[in-house]
Amino acid sequence: MAVEETTTDQGVEDIIVCRDVHKWYGNFHALKGVSTTVKPGEVVVILGPSGSGKSTLIRTINHLEQHQRGDIIVDGIELSGDIRNIDAIRREVGMVFQSFNLFPHLSVLQNITLAPTKVRHWSKSQAEEVAMELLTRVGIPEQSAKFPAELSGGQQQRVAIARALAMQPKIMLFDEPTSALDPEMIKEVLDVMRELASTGMTMLTVTHEIGFAREVADRVIMMDEGNIVEEAEPNEFFTNPRNERAQLFLSQIL
Amino acid sequence: MASQPTSRPEAILPPRSEVGVIGWLHANLFSSLLNSVLTLVSGALLLLGLWFGLKWIFFAADWTVISELGGRFLLGRYNTEAACDGQNCFWRPQAALIMVSVLLGAAWGLRSNQVARTIAWLVAGVSAAFAFLPYSLETMGLDVRILLLLNLPAVPLGWALARYTPLGTGTRITILGVAIFFITLILMRGLPGLPFLQPVSVVYWGGLSLNLILAVGGITLSLPIGISLALGRRSNLPVVKVLCIFFIEVFRGVPLITLLFMSQTLVPLAFPEDMPQNSLFRAAVVITLFSSAYMAENIRGGLQALHPGQAEAARALGLPGWQTTLLISLPQAIRNVIPAIVGQFIGLFKDTSLVYIIGMLDVVAIGRSFIQSNPEFLPSARELFVFLAAVFWIFTYGMSYVSGKVEDYLGVGIR
Numbered sequence: 001m002a003v004e005e006t007t008t009d010q011g012v013e014d015i016i017v018c019r020d021v022h023k024w025y026g027n028f029h030a031l032k033g034v035s036t037t038v039k040p041g042e043v044v045v046i047l048g049p050s051g052s053g054k055s056t057l058i059r060t061i062n063h064l065e066q067h068q069r070g071d072i073i074v075d076g077i078e079l080s081g082d083i084r085n086i087d088a089i090r091r092e093v094g095m096v097f098q099s100f101n102l103f104p105h106l107s108v109l110q111n112i113t114l115a116p117t118k119v120r121h122w123s124k125s126q127a128e129e130v131a132m133e134l135l136t137r138v139g140i141p142e143q144s145a146k147f148p149a150e151l152s153g154g155q156q157q158r159v160a161i162a163r164a165l166a167m168q169p170k171i172m173l174f175d176e177p178t179s180a181l182d183p184e185m186i187k188e189v190l191d192v193m194r195e196l197a198s199t200g201m202t203m204l205t206v207t208h209e210i211g212f213a214r215e216v217a218d219r220v221i222m223m224d225e226g227n228i229v230e231e232a233e234p235n236e237f238f239t240n241p242r243n244e245r246a247q248l249f250l251s252q253i254l
Numbered sequence: 255m256a257s258q259p260t261s262r263p264e265a266i267l268p269p270r271s272e273v274g275v276i277g278w279l280h281a282n283l284f285s286s287l288l289n290s291v292l293t294l295v296s297g298a299l300l301l302l303g304l305w306f307g308l309k310w311i312f313f314a315a316d317w318t319v320i321s322e323l324g325g326r327f328l329l330g331r332y333n334t335e336a337a338c339d340g341q342n343c344f345w346r347p348q349a350a351l352i353m354v355s356v357l358l359g360a361a362w363g364l365r366s367n368q369v370a371r372t373i374a375w376l377v378a379g380v381s382a383a384f385a386f387l388p389y390s391l392e393t394m395g396l397d398v399r400i401l402l403l404l405n406l407p408a409v410p411l412g413w414a415l416a417r418y419t420p421l422g423t424g425t426r427i428t429i430l431g432v433a434i435f436f437i438t439l440i441l442m443r444g445l446p447g448l449p450f451l452q453p454v455s456v457v458y459w460g461g462l463s464l465n466l467i468l469a470v471g472g473i474t475l476s477l478p479i480g481i482s483l484a485l486g487r488r489s490n491l492p493v494v495k496v497l498c499i500f501f502i503e504v505f506r507g508v509p510l511i512t513l514l515f516m517s518q519t520l521v522p523l524a525f526p527e528d529m530p531q532n533s534l535f536r537a538a539v540v541i542t543l544f545s546s547a548y549m550a551e552n553i554r555g556g557l558q559a560l561h562p563g564q565a566e567a568a569r570a571l572g573l574p575g576w577q578t579t580l581l582i583s584l585p586q587a588i589r590n591v592i593p594a595i596v597g598q599f600i601g602l603f604k605d606t607s608l609v610y611i612i613g614m615l616d617v618v619a620i621g622r623s624f625i626q627s628n629p630e631f632l633p634s635a636r637e638l639f640v641f642l643a644a645v646f647w648i649f650t651y652g653m654s655y656v657s658g659k660v661e662d663y664l665g666v667g668i669r
Contacts, residue, residue: 101561101566
């Protein structure tokens with residue numbers, strides 16, 4: 001497979017570093033000095049009530065949102081205003097959105113091969129070969145010639161995952177990947193994500209799927225009002241949350 | 255997507271009253287007493303209108319004015335003594351027409367496009383049919399008739415060029431099309447020094463060919479200019495943005511007639527007096543820019559309708575901004591505003607008639623001037639304008655038809 005990140009040694013360099021990250025929307029203070037680090041191969045699940053800044057945080061990591069204070073360093077590259085740095089980071093960071101955001105005017109195969117051919121300059125045949133491998137991996141190779149609108153939500157999201165993986169990223173960001181799906185389709189997407197985590201991919205996932213967090217995450221980050229209020233291993237977090245806000249949140253969703 | 259009937263036992267056919275001719279009539283024309291009455295009344299009015307209309311067309315109307323107008327309808331004063339200095343220039347527009355037939359044939363051969371095939375044979379067929387018009391040989395010579403007939407083999411020639419030569423790619427056919435447009439202009443205008451290409455001043459250009467030249471040039475250029483303006487207006491660069499807004503608002507805010515007058519009276523002041531003046535070129539520029547301003551706003555509407563997640567997804571994949579625009583935003587935006595774009599094309603085609611106000615005899619003006627200078631045809635003005643309306647309609651409907659086919663091909667409204 002494309003991604004060879006298998007080491008999870010404690011000694012390795014952090015692949016994502018956030019230091020005192022602030023973000024404002026107008027006067028609204030969305031991120032209030034968030035600091036955290038992620039090691040290669042780590043699976044981090046970010047929980048929290050809506051409006052707590054979870055999505056904003058992972059969107060600052062590939063600069064879809066610009067942070068106004070603090071430092072974000074991804075794979076050794078510092079996110080500054082420099083467009084070359086931003087594009088370099090985006091090549092290494094894949095993202096999956098809540099609303100899939102597949103390109104409706106392109107077929108499934110074209111959706112996946114677009115970035116590898118245009119950004120990585122692979123040949124069409126090489127890109128298509130990788131795309132078919134990925135479609136097989138997410139379980140829908142037979143849908144390659146269809147257009148996104150002809151697929152179910154779960155299938156679309158699996159195509160979106162394959163599209164992000166085609167760039168052979170080192171990090172995958174998932175922004176509520178199952179929130180727009182019917183219950184029976186959530187499982188097929190989570191299965192793909194589970195398999196991906198088992199290959200050692202570094203993953204940051206915003207989700208409300210507690211089962212997934214418990215089973216797959218190496219670490220859970222709980223956010224509230226633009227701050228990280230608790231960071232812990234899933235077992236500890238779900239059975240013995242220390243923070244009052246985390247206890248309240250868990251009592252509401254469990 | 256519609257679900258397929260399944261083999262499960264509970265899947266049965268819809269009720270009889272919903273399907274077939276009877277079902278359709280019942281559902282659409284006679285679904286209630288009021289609707290039945292409306293159907294009968296409007297049907298009667300329709301038949302009445304049709305009856306009088308057809309009766310006028312076939313029995314009352316006197317169409318000799320059209321045949322008297324003859325070739326002037328297509329070419330204005332182009333092939334007159336004054337224009338051509340005694341030479342026969344008629345072959346020049348005809349050679350251009352044959353090239354257009356070749357081009358249409360090539361478009362058909364490229365991907366066995368059925369729409370292109372229909373249009374190619376239609377254009378070539380109508381042209382060839384003109385060869386058999388019952389004019390005397392003095393009025394319409396044998397050479398003219400043979401050149402018209404050559405449009406028929408031109409179509410399969412183009413088809414074969416696209417099929418069996420390296421010319422057969424979309425890009426090359428497009429380049430061929432642009433080349434043919436410029437060759438047409440050169441053929442029509444002539445080249446000083448070449449005895450067989452005696453220069454013909456643009457003031458003698460006219461008729462339908464003038465409308466078509468202005469429309470084809472305007473349509474091909476107003477789309478890319480409009481796209482650039484739309485992108486410029488959405489740009490983050492303040493100077494570019496302000497300039498684009500200024501351009502769009504000025505050209506959209508002033509009537510085309512005013513702009514055409516200004517192009518003839520004001521623009522020459524900006525250039526040295528001894529510079530060659532070309533009123534047709536200035537008119538073409540004004541029509542194109544006017545249309546571009548509207549086009550820009552159509553495209554901008556399409557861009558604004560896109561979900562921001564589309565551009566985000568492209569940027570997240572590492573596509574640079576210009577590729578995101580070119581490959582993701584624009585194709586979707588244009589698909590979504592095809593009806594508005596084609597509306598603008600149709601508007602532009604009809605607006606080409608306005609060049610009469612700067613003294614150019616387009617197809618409408620040539621008809622008017624013919625009647626004015628031949629008062630015996632004054633009572634036939636009605637027939638003339640009905641005919642002109644039909645000609646305009648054929649071309650504009652053609653554009654609508656093609657755009658509908660393009661929408662079908664792209665799956666607009668389906669996916």
